[in-house]
Amino acid sequence: MSTTVETPLGAVQGRVSEVGQSPFALAIFVSAFLLFQVQLLLGKEVLPLFGGASAVWTVCVFVFQLLFLAGYGYSHGLATLLPLRKQVIVHGALLAVSAIFIAVLAYIRSAPIGSGANWQPRPGADPTWAITEFLIGAIGLPFFLLSATSPLMQHWFAQAGPKRLPYRLYALSNAGSLLGLLSYPSLVEPHVALGAQRWAWAAGYGLFLVCYYFSARSAVRSGAPGALRESFVPDLRSRGNLVRWSLRLQWIGLAACASVLLLATTNLICQDIAVSPFLWVLQLSLYLLSFIWCFENDRWYRREIFYPAFAVTVALVIVVSLPNAAYSFMTQLAAYSAVLFAGCMVCHGEAARTRPRSESLTTFYLSIAIGGTLGGVVVSLLAPRIFPNYWEYPLSVLGCIAVLFSVSARERSSWWYRGRASLALLILAGAVLLALPVLSPLGGELARLPRSIGLYAAAVLTGAALWRYAIERRASHTAPAPILVRSASRVMLALLTAGLLIPQKAALYHVIGSSRNFYGVLSVVSVDQENYLALRYGSTVHGFQYRDTQRTRLATGYYGPASGANIVIRNWPQHPMRVGLVGMGVGTLAALAQSGDVFRFYEINPDVYKLSTGQQPFFTYLRDSL
Template structure:
């Protein structure tokens, strides 16, 4: 691809580059800003990010469609006038602060609610920002016929990447969320002025058809054919599916946080930048080998979920880079001439939107697990191989054979490589299918909704004393129950009598000498209700309606507790939001509040901030305690709980539960926060774990850095 050649005064060209860069910067700043703002409203899971990406992909499509219609149907004068009017009108949407009226008030799938919220809050500014790339490139092509508009596309992606990286490294660290929305809104105002100037100037520019014959970017361009049109949409669609599927795989075991979103989205954008910066960055043979290795390790890592988190992240990032590099590389190899520029971008954005729709709306309804990851791996292999075969067929048909093709060994080697690639794709597809089959075959039930994938299976089948019915959320065990009727009410798992939960409940009951009022955040299989005794009141907060249905049947913990005379009530919805609303009717006066709301192994960050603990503290009785399950393969949450407790004037005790297979006990880690009178009780003091560092970190809604807490092992 040719380098950018500027004809005329550089000062006259600078506004194109500045406007393109600023628009891209703002486009990718607003995504983590607005997603982080609404994350606590919808449960804090990875599906919130997927839903926001659905909106932004669809809005990008709308922006490119608008740009295409403007450029293809209207003359320069009307184009500039209409765009100028819309730029001014969109200023009415700032500042981009979401209205709390959009908070969920039901337990249904909130995906479309999130999309509607984003459309109202940032829809108009974002749509106009997303039109900047293709429109400004059209305006540039008119004013500078010797230049290469594709380089502005690479500049746009560079602005996107810098905007993304600036968020966790600078913006998130030093500016609060509301401040971020105001700064972004000011940036949009500057953009509107710059783009408005260009729109006004474009009114007097000649049509692009008058200059396209001299555009250097047409070198290497392909004609518009049916297969090319399909690939212009299919390749970027598969790249988006791969991006979102990999994001889900990582965030379901760590947390849905901007840093992880930014890391993966940055890799995705880097591949765009490299591929659209010139043909030298994508060499099909070399990247074909890398892609084969990446796809193989991407399959392998799913069967090794206990790998160190940084190893898993490295493998997923490796897969994402080579997968997107191959998909985007083939996309640039079949780029059209400049006169088809907006149609090309329109189909790219169509593919991206279809990928977002598939992951956010279609996959949860047709899959009972996160099988879109498997679809992405197979789709990447199929599409890249298809694009390479099509290119080879066209090359041979046009008679453009290399002199090396005349050498029989070389011809044989090429044929062997092609056969190996086809065989590898078949083997990969079979291996992925067996992986899905292995996970579903042994399941008594497997289902999926917005809040995750849940699987029920029988453990130790056939053993009358050890057989269990187990619940798995994502890839982590979230409770089980012995099937032998005599053991139905056993206090087991992470919640045995010597666990932090058991200590908190047993010791509080001993101190009070009366029925207790217990709050539980996170239902799971309902194992904590084994501690509910006659006349106790236990209120449970669960966001996932599927989990509630399964806890009612086939598990019997809830039924058994009610049969013992306990009052057990389940509140559906995000625990923090429900508890905050309940404060309007007064404090619950919980004697014990148990926090056990993990989704797979992911951290519910919004449930562990200072603002969340302020709500919990208001719901506690005067001498009540909070026990939090921090058992996690990847993250050490003790500093966060120490900081949260100190901010609420509560003392800290760390309790490690031991494992015992015969009793069903699992190794656990709990933190108990309470008044000194409880923490200093002999039984509590005797089980407190030693933690010499006593490092304290206070998370807030505006500031919460998870990476410093990741475990290295």
């Protein structure tokens, strides 16, 4: 007869293996779904209060990134400083407080989340801080705790067994976020009133609390007894130090590049194309999809696919955004969206390749959250104050290109060191194809060359690359050609940089005055051939006025003599009359005012008003009507 003696540690490991993944997965999925549903719900609520400005969503995302950072920092602190049972107790107590907070709000405001019925931004308040105040008051504490759920529960899940891999739960979290984003505009918003949406979200929060209870119970039951904890659970305070600061800074930089690219793309599309929640959802969905692909399985992110895809999509954006380019709305949207997805795949893919072991999981997530928040700071706070135009977009693209080059230069097995002559020829073919469209706006002899020359040269180089590749495949050993590859890459980099910056420079042609604030970029353009000044918002003209005395009081543009507003005001039977006008532009309709009339303009952007007032205004319709 044989006897088997089971050690205490073996008993613990046997019990750990019985703990399932389902409670953790369900709690993480529900929390992520709720997080992104409420972002759109509150974004829709606050948008009309600020005139539908494109920056509203950018600031909303920035505030939510701040709350994510706070949640990730809190989860990292719990995981680092407290044992498992105390982590569960502290987090559970705060969730109970948040439930009471929601119940009190429901009693006071008759709505569990959101603002009071009469909330309005203070007159003259900075819109960025007004939106921040609104969102934190509306959902701050529950959002903070929900954002901490994914990293905290992944940490508990990893502690439940030494062979457990928590990063697939991170992909599941992003899948829940994506479902929350896509379901809101397609299912929730069109069919459910705003008040009912708030109550439905509160019910979902109650469901999350139930899921938390079962996952926390599973975590506590799977935890090792106190006497064995040191021998079974890694000591995070010592092992976390194994993550080098250089690696942490790399994670922060990668996340920051992706965040700036997301927000800058959304800003640019909304100002130049349309301010639409659909565009918010599209861009953020692509951003989340890159997280899902990169963290669900290592096979999804392939450098040999996404490096060239990113370069090709950047070239496409350059072509559709060059001066005098006239591409359709869908073409522009597809180009900008493709660059966003490819760039985020590069940034998040490189972060996923270097992710640490599970004992440093919260350090990794905290670094990602810091990078995302820094991106929000750059686009929402710094860019409107230091850049005259949307310079953050080309700079974010160049930042992603810098990531690509720096990662390649650090690895001896990369194309930077092992690339062959066929690769150099292919890169040169792309550079030749891009050269004429990029450089022709600069004028000179290049502007007069036929575009077919670039096509023929690119075709020849592509053929040479294919021929050289066939030789390399047949040869038993082919020496790499790093000097050729690096030289060709630098030529391509120079062209991409020029192509990204030329439209920003072209936007300043004939501009004699400009301003940028929360509401966007305003430019006063002098059109010398026709002798008038035009007010341009992004790429859209919002009115113009002739400069010569004979035509300076002539109503123009949208409100010319044949327009409906002009006809009604001009033929109104009784004067004096009182007229209210929403949106001032250059004040064109003031040209129709007669003695005793009162024309009141309602304009949300203070910079628009400044262009038509003062000692020497650019537009004089208001002054001339007094």
